[in-house]
Amino acid sequence: GDSVTQMEGPVTLSEEAFLTINCTYTATGYPSLFWYVQYPGEGLQLLLKATKADDKGSNKGFEATYRKETTSFHLEKGSVQVSDSAVYFCALAPGSEKLVFGKGTKLTVNP
Amino acid sequence: DGGITQSPKYLFRKEGQNVTLSCEQNLNHDAMYWYRQDPGQGLRLIYYSQIVNDFQKGDIAEGYSVSREKKESFPLTVTSAQKNPTAFYLCASSIRRAGGPDEQYFGPGTRLTVT
Numbered sequence: 001g002d003s004v005t006q007m008e009g010p011v012t013l014s015e016e017a018f019l020t021i022n023c024t025y026t027a028t029g030y031p032s033l034f035w036y037v038q039y040p041g042e043g044l045q046l047l048l049k050a051t052k053a054d055d056k057g058s059n060k061g062f063e064a065t066y067r068k069e070t071t072s073f074h075l076e077k078g079s080v081q082v083s084d085s086a087v088y089f090c091a092l093a094p095g096s097e098k099l100v101f102g103k104g105t106k107l108t109v110n111p
Numbered sequence: 112d113g114g115i116t117q118s119p120k121y122l123f124r125k126e127g128q129n130v131t132l133s134c135e136q137n138l139n140h141d142a143m144y145w146y147r148q149d150p151g152q153g154l155r156l157i158y159y160s161q162i163v164n165d166f167q168k169g170d171i172a173e174g175y176s177v178s179r180e181k182k183e184s185f186p187l188t189v190t191s192a193q194k195n196p197t198a199f200y201l202c203a204s205s206i207r208r209a210g211g212p213d214e215q216y217f218g219p220g221t222r223l224t225v226t
Contacts, residue, residue, distance in 0.1 A: 043201055043217035103153035
């Protein structure tokens with residue numbers, strides 16, 4: 001069935017470090033892909049999305065490229081800030097009625 | 112401003128009592144969803160609804176019930192049959208597209224504690 005696998009957390013970085021959170025997926029067809037962010041005690045917010053192969057989603061300095069050949073959608077940011085500390089979820093829309101979410105990766109950025 | 116509201120933010124109940132969590136949206140979205148979030152387990156889908164007066168079970172529907180009498184509202188009842196009801200509950204909505212679901216928009220969540 002359709003599934004999303006994210007790198008295990010937690011991830012701890014120093015401010016201004018480079019961030020990569022890996023996400024791979026299994027799905028038939030051509031799903032849309034999403035990254036969501038959840039700050040402590042809050043709901044999820046859409047961070048970025050890509051709807052077809054080779055699309056690059058970007059927002060707030062974060063980027064992710066839809067790689068169909070490697071079935072991946074890795075999240076990257078060149079220089080993280082303390083305010084980026086949150087839990088990040090990768091998700092896919094496989095064409096059915098539901099989204100499929102990864103388990104989430106907790107990021108902590110230290111000053 | 113358009114968005115999704117969930118109330119209350121924190122809810123406390125005694126074991127054996129049913130409790131209803133509110134979810135309202137003014138985004139004019141057709142589809143609405145309820146998720147449960149436990150530490151380290153990500154999001155698990157409880158129920159979802161694509162149109163008014165219709166809803167489907169998700170992955171963990173046992174012990175929960177929903178209704179969808181209005182487009183804007185999708186309340187979730189946690190019944191006494193739910194074995195471990197203490198969790199963070201998230202409501203979401205999305206535009207319903209012919210090719211599949213679009214991104215979902217989430218409410219701020221309700222933290223339910225049952226003792």
